[in-house]
Amino acid sequence: MKKYQCTICGYIYDDAKENIKFEDLPDDWTCPICGAPKAVFKEIKEEIKEEPKEETEEKEEQLTELSNSEIAYICSNLAKACEKQYLEEEQKLFSELSLHYLNKEENKNGTLNDIQNSINNDTEEFKKAMDIAGKYQDRGAKRVINWASKANNMMNVIINNYKEKGIDYLKNTKIWVCDICGFIYVGDVPPKACPICKVPSFKILEVK
Numbered sequence: 001m002k003k004y005q006c007t008i009c010g011y012i013y014d015d016a017k018e019n020i021k022f023e024d025l026p027d028d029w030t031c032p033i034c035g036a037p038k039a040v041f042k043e044i045k046e047e048i049k050e051e052p053k054e055e056t057e058e059k060e061e062q063l064t065e066l067s068n069s070e071i072a073y074i075c076s077n078l079a080k081a082c083e084k085q086y087l088e089e090e091q092k093l094f095s096e097l098s099l100h101y102l103n104k105e106e107n108k109n110g111t112l113n114d115i116q117n118s119i120n121n122d123t124e125e126f127k128k129a130m131d132i133a134g135k136y137q138d139r140g141a142k143r144v145i146n147w148a149s150k151a152n153n154m155m156n157v158i159i160n161n162y163k164e165k166g167i168d169y170l171k172n173t174k175i176w177v178c179d180i181c182g183f184i185y186v187g188d189v190p191p192k193a194c195p196i197c198k199v200p201s202f203k204i205l206e207v208k
Helices: 068-084 088-104 111-137 140-170
Strands: 005-006 012-014 041-043 175-178 185-186 202-207
Touching: 068 088, 111 140, 140 185
Parallel strands: none
Antiparallel strands: 005 012, 005 041, 175 185, 175 202
16 A cells, blocks of 8 residues: 655555545546645655765855846735734735835746746755755744745646636636745635644635
């Protein structure tokens, strides 16, 4: 018997506990927690952990200049953090900073392929960021990077569905976005809790 895990929300499908094997599920079957398609599930395999090799030379970290959109994104997240701590004045200032840098960013209208390429590039950067967070044992950073990576995966899923089904994919339904981690959900009613960061549904906002 095998187990399969959703790469979006972490839900595990266990062949031993279900009435039907995962591989026998129909292609249009979706994750019962986050609605992700069967294709994003990965088989869970036992990994043999190797002893970490000692590094003879410590690599020098390279600093890069952030773009306006990246600064805007950081300020937006800081504003949300202030909101959770009831720091209203700080939240307002970070929100204004986010809007300031967002307005400085050039308006770029790309194709869906351009967007997916950007998502894939972000995914590679997330891997590097996770390595750095692991090096400094920063659990908070690792949690946020994990959220962002899963939200990225879900964006890829939605774009692929849109490419396959066209505009009908979004007709007569709603789009929801988690205000905390960026998780996107397509459906009439949002989940009771975000499958990625676990906040309640009132933090999952409808896109107008």
